[in-house]
Amino acid sequence: MLRRERIIKRFILGISVLNSYIRYTGNLNMHDINITAEQFICDVLNLLYDADYMNANSIVRNNSGYDLISRSKKSVVQVSSSNTPQKITHTLRIIEDKVCEYCEWNKRLENIHKQREESPLSYTSIVREEEANLKAKMKEAVDLKGYTIYIMTLQENATEQRKYMGENGLGYSHIDEIKFEKNNILDFSTLINKVSSISEITKEGAKDILTELDEFMDKNSNIFGTREVKPDKVNNKVDSIIKEYADNFTERLFRHRYIKDSQVTLKGIFVNPKMYSKDFQSSDFIKILDYFLWDEIKDRILFIEGDAAIGKTSLVSYLCYHYKEKDEIRKTIFLNCDIVCVRLRELDFSNQNKNIREILLDYLGFSTMEDFKQLFNDCVLILDGADEMSMIEGMHTTGLEELIVSIRKIFNNNKIIITSRPQFIDISKFDARNFGVKSVELLHFDYEMRKQWLQNYEACKEIVSEKTKDYILNIDDKAASGVADTPLALYLLVACDMREELQGNVWALYHEIFNKGIINTEYNENFDNNLEHPIKNHEEILYNIVCNIAFKMFENSNQERYYITSRELDDIIKIMDVDVTIVDWVRKCCVLCAYWKSNGKAGALEFYHNNIRDYFFCEYIYSKLEQLIDIKCDKRFQHFSDMMCNIMQYGYISGTTWEQTFLFIYQKLQYNIIRDEFFLSEIEDLLKDLYSKIIVGYDNFWVYNYGGHNYQKIKYTLFNTLLLIRVLQKGIMIDCDNQKNSFYNTQDQYREISSSNILADWCDMFKHRVTLSDNSVISIGQNCVLDNLNFENRFLQDAKFEDSFFNNTKFNNTKLETIDFSRGTFENTDFSGAILENVKFTNAILKNVDFSNATLKKCNFANADIIEGKFSSTKFEECEFLNQNIIKVNWEDAKIQKCYFKDIEFEESNLNKLKLKNQKIIHMTFTHCKLVKANMDGCTLENFTFNDCTLDGIVLNNTTLYNLKIMKTSCKDAKLNNAFISESQFIDVDFENAVFAQARICKNIWKNIRLYNSDFRNTKIYTEDYIKLKKYSANFKWVVEKKEEFFN
Secondary structure (H helix, E strand, C coil), X not given: CHHHHHHHHHHHHHHHHHHHHHHHHHXXXXXCHHHHHXXXXXXHHHHHHCCCXXXXXXXXXXXXXXXXXXXXXXXXXXXXXXXXXXXXXXXXXXXXXXXXXXXXXXXXXXXXXXXXXXXXXXXXXXXXXXXXHHHHHHHHCCCCCCCEEEEEECCCCCHHHHHCCCXXXXXXXXXXXXECCHHHEEXXXXXXXXXXXXXXXXXXXXXXXXXXXXHHHHHCHHHHCXXXXXXXXXXXXXXXXXXXXXXXXXXXXXXXXXXXXXXCEHHHHCXXXXXECCCCCCCEHHHHHHHHHHHCCCEEEEEEECCCCCCHHHHHHXXXXXXXXXXHHHHHHHCCCCEEEEEHHHCCCCCCCCXXXXXXXXXXXCCCHHHHHHHHCCCEEEEECHHHHHHCCCCCCCHHHHHHHHHHHHCCCCCEEEEECCCCCCXXXXXXXXXXXXEEEEXXXXXXXXXXXXXXXXXXXXXXXXXXXXXXXXXXXXXXXXCCCCHHHHHHHCCCCCCHHHCCCXXXXXXXXXXXXXXXXXXXXXXXXXCCCHHHHHHHHHHHHHHHHHHHHHHHHCCCCCCEEXXXXXXXXXXXXXXXXXXXXXXXXXXXXXXXXXXXXXXXXXXXXXXXXXXXXXXXXXXXXXXXXXXXXXXXXXXXXXXXXXXXXXXXXXXXXXXXXXXXXXXXXXXXXXXXXXXXXXXHHHHCCHHHHHHHHCCHHHHCCCCCCHHHHHHHHHHHHHHHHHHHHHHCCCCCCCCXXXXXXXXXXXXXXXXXXXXXXXXXXXXXXXXXXXXXXXXXXXXXXXXXXXXXXXXXXXXXXXXXXXXXXXXXXXXXXXXXXXXCEEECCECCCCEEEEEECCCCEEECCECCCCEEECCECCCCEXXXXXXXXXXXXXXXXXXXXXXXXXXXXXXXXXXXXXXXXXXXXXXXXXXXXXXXXXXXXXXXXXXXXXXXXXCEEEEEEEECCECCCCECCCCEEECCEEEEEECCCCECCCCEEECCEEEEEXXXXXXXXXXXXXXXXXXXXXXXXXXXXXXXXXXXXXXXXXXXXXCCCCCCECCHHHHC
């Protein structure tokens, strides 16, 4: 009985947790809750009711109205998080329609059969085609006549739904062909009652349901938790982790692993890295670490950031090696302190019931934190590879910072060093914390570091060709980017004969090495060196296997695995259909291949570096693209979309450690652009209208069988594919003016995309990008047509939309942060009420764009033309306006602070009540504009022109007005108190009731001026100005002086 009580309580608790999760996430508009719940409910019903339900989509494509079906029991189940009677009524209507439709098909088929028997001549090809179509439809569909309908509502209690009486008082009405009653509405209470009725005693021959239920809950531990078991004692793994890093420092490097007597190790060629930080005066990394660990009190975390292959993990191996050696370097850096290393990507997050403390203790081999602190209370904690956590779902955006904060709380008395690639951690998010954070950047190799590396390499008794050495030493630092500025790049370079076409292209360099290297590996321990190994005749097979290994690793990364097992290698070789006579050779070559390093797991293979892995993944994708060329044009998209669904579903490529894959593809296209014109032209043809085809054209991405977590995998596939398209376009240099990407081509497609769940993730999609070696960016949102799309009330961050076209697009009440709209065209676009920060509109064209009531901070409009727009009541702060034409734009009541204006031409614009204070502005022209009651208090205005404008009531108090030209303009009631007006021209200007009190007026031109009732009290006027103004009956009764020395 104790077992039964435990199992029932566990089930009730789990269902209660699930009910709360659904209730709260439903409020957060998580559209995929039904998708994830269907299989769970299917398994529960089959277990508790001895049923054989299966997912209806596996039987009927694009099914609607019901989610689960049992043909043996003639029943279907609709799983729904909605709790309204209207939802249930809607479901019944859909099923009724299906029954009626199937009946109509059947009747029509009977009529055709009768027609064929009675009048054979009328049985034409059209009728035969109709008959075939009907049979195909009926074969795909299910005849639901006589089926019982169940509604499974994902809530605690559905009593209210069962009480529903309907409009006619008869409850849920339905046709006689289906069976449904109010008790067919199930809920979580139904499941709990069913479980509570299970007996502990099992009849002979019957299933032990309690045992099966307990095992089911074990499989779904994320809902039901784990069974309470007494934990086994785990051995301390700290030393073994440090030893693994230290061994990596002394092992022969991958190209030299099987070269007898080779001395090329990481230790042998290691060059002390240089670091940069505004917080440290020295670039010496030992001094920086020493200062952080022992001289700095407040700062608890040091981020060491560096680009891929620059040597972050090598630095950790260096530290671990000297720590193990207990030498002077250890004493200098760590004194007598211990270190504890954690390779972050090896943390096991699969059990969602474990918190980060438990996950870390499992990794390090301790049962409790007290046990850990007994040995390592004062340790320095090193967290290696924070960027490699990016593949874990939930940590792609903000989760990583939260994880670090959680680890910091656990090790609150310890100093923590974290390595990562740049931009994976937003360090500013730690500003408000009660602990200090510092960051340093690992610098790329300069001339001196390249020279030192070559000396170290040659000291290992290796020979570098003079041609290669000259290239490495004479290349300038800018040109070295990507090809000669990291330890890995130099290690690969010295293996090459530096032909001209290899210089400057990382893919070409890798291809030169790895296309040959896999065959040229030495096998001294296994084969007679006097014999040529037979595998040399099968280079292509071996190369393709390694490409497939890279893809398998991408697939495994979805499970937080970055390696493949021996069994997975065997599976890959089997799929490749390798000749049985060479299988053993192929397998041995793969295992012995110099690309691998040990990852601490028996029988597992892991690439020596992520860049090598990404190179082979690039080759895998590119080979699949090449296969499309042999397919007929009208079939290519189908094959392309199936290929993308198969490859791209396992995680994001951009913004993760896999991003180099897309960079390799781009560089390969650049390298092949003059070598394979036919392939490139065929790819260009495939890319036409590909965005819209993917989103709505064929539905391939939406109906593909992803095998679980469908919605998330659709996102991975869709976002990766769209970015790949942009990489291909950029790589083969498609002119952005000739071919823009559109998400739809017809109004029907627009309606379809508007109703799609993917719209909920627009903002996330446009973040994805690839950064090229020259720091330019390729992103999904570039070179697009985004007409009529709705970004209203969203948060759009860190996206690129250069060269894109926006018409009737809505951004109202949206927060936009770090967005690039450069060279974009905007027509009838709505930004009203939006908040924009760090947004670029440089060289854009904005026609009839509405920014009214918006807030803009640090936005750049340089060289942008603005026509017939609205900036009324808009707030500007630290924005830039440069070299622009602004025509027929309403700026009324806009507020401008700390902005930069230069070379602006306003025409027919309304700037009434504009607020622009305490700023220096150079060269602006206003033609036919209104600035009534505009406030420019405290500004410096130089080289301004006002032509035929209205400036009545304008406030220019405390201003400096230099070299102004004001012509045919009304300045009635203008306020120029304490203004300094010099070397300006005033022609045909009306200053009626204007106030010049305490102003200084010097060396101006005054023609045809009206000064009726103007105020010059305490004004200081230069003699020439005095004489000219006196001509226009200026009242100088209270002018203090008119001496030149006031203006010296």
